[in-house]
Amino acid sequence: MQTKGEVEVVVVGAGVIGTSAALALQRSGKKTLLIEQYQFGGSHGSSGGGSRIIHYINTGCSSLASILRDAMKRWIKLDDKVDDQLLVSPMKMLMVGKAKENVEKLATSVQDTCSITPSQANSKYKTKYSEEYTMFEYSDAAVLRADLSRATLLRLYQESGGEVLEQWKVAEIAGGEKDGRVRVRGPNGEVMASSVVMCPGPWASCLLRNLGVDLPLQPIKSRVCIYQRGEFPNIVLLDSTDVSDMVYLLPALDIPNSMKVGYSGVEVHPDDPDPDLSRTEEEVKEYVAEHLSLGDKHSHQDCWYTDTPDKTFILDHHPTFPNIVYAVGFSGRGFKMAPTIGHILACMVTGQDHGFDISPFSASRFSTEPNSML
Structure with a gap:
């Protein structure tokens, strides 16, 4: 054209x-x-991709809270109006982190949270977190079919x-x-x-x-690893130890009985066809081995985002x-x-x-x- x-x-x-x-x-x-x-x-x-986490937990400024609430309402309204199921909700979320003060601050940004100890979480969710972690359960998350x-x-x-x-x-x-x-x-x-x-x-x-x-924008490419879910529960998990670069886990809605786990990426140019993401993939593997009782990794998906300082x-x-x-x-x-x-x-x-x-x-x-x- x-x-x-x-x-x-x-x-x-x-x-x-x-x-x-x-x-x-x-x-x-x-x-x-x-x-x-x-x-x-x-x-x-x-x-792109099969699924995205959606929740009210505010990791940013106070003005973001009303945007998060409004967005959830709009997604729910859209989901109600169309024949296809866009939103899988409610979805239990486990928020964990090593910085107690930070985790507690995140908990105060939403309602319907419940504190849980690492030993309780490990028994309930088949995780493997040490006692240095602080965590809470959140009952009102959801997953979008992206x-x-x-x-x-x-x-x-x-x-x-x-x-x-x-x-x-x-x-x-x-x-x-x-x-x-x-x-x-x-x-x-x-x-x-x-x-x-x-x-x-x-x-x-x-x-x-x-x-x-001229703005301080940095394209990032990340590798999301897909694991067999095995006996791991169908939940969402965020590790806020580094609140600016969280580890996340969620159901891979486009791949049966699978979970996707992602972490940080590497700085790239958006037109670079094949950046080296091996270190990113290795970091995910190390985290899963240490903290999550998942099955074998069977595939991966690469994704983009753009960082600001x-x-x-x-x-x-x-x-x-x-x-x-x-x-x-x-x-x-x-x-x-x-x-x-x-x-x-x-x-x-x-x-x-x-x-x-x-x-x-x-x-x-x-x-x-x-x-x-x-």
Whole structure:
């Protein structure tokens, strides 16, 4: 396809956040075009895979709490409206960590928690934690069918009249065109839009830098290991010993009788086809051997996320072109918040009140206001 001509809003990036934003914009009455550099439903970005954890436990600033609550409500509402089961809930969660004060702080961010000793947890959940750990049970977590959820959002967007353009890698976004419009240039043409929403995941730095916005974003690639569940219970587990880089375990909903375990990744360039993830995989294996009574590892999945220095996402307008908005740097925590972030982005475009304090997520918190060179 050579070009899509002119639309009211272009959304760049069809991950779960971009697709949520496109759906919210289309439903608000804006003629919207959703652009994706790969085929829809692929695993190249940060939104692929069979399952994601969703919960209310707040590991960030206080403003995040209302976003987490609203997102859960939106996922439940979406799940109720469609035939497919998107949400597996309630799901028992075990939160563990070596820093007692930190674990207790996380427990106070939600209701329905229950303290449990390591020996009690080891007996109940077939774990192998020492007494140096502090932990609690949480009864109101859930697991999302990630690929199915993203596909459902895309289907609803298209049924609402939204346009799509796939396998169209955006090369440049330029503000300040005639009548204040934004030019989006790709390999086979260009699109003019009144507004642009940028949700480009690991490719954010390049596109934003070309717009004069230089942010401390670091793409990370991680390896999630898939194990036979064996007799291990069907629960979610988070180890907050390093709250900025948690170990996580959850059911692999796309693979029968399996659990997925993930940890930290390695810093990469998003176009690097084959980074060395062997150390990441070894760290997961060591953790499982020491703490979890799982069966054999039988496969793995690689995934992307984008870190910020404070592990908190950035949600802002371009400093010179306010009709360009962006959501980047979710540090592996964005999927569960996607419907609410999409709603907020749509309101940032339309000027409507979204009802949330998003000031802690501004780009201005990083030293100085990003400079526009344009």
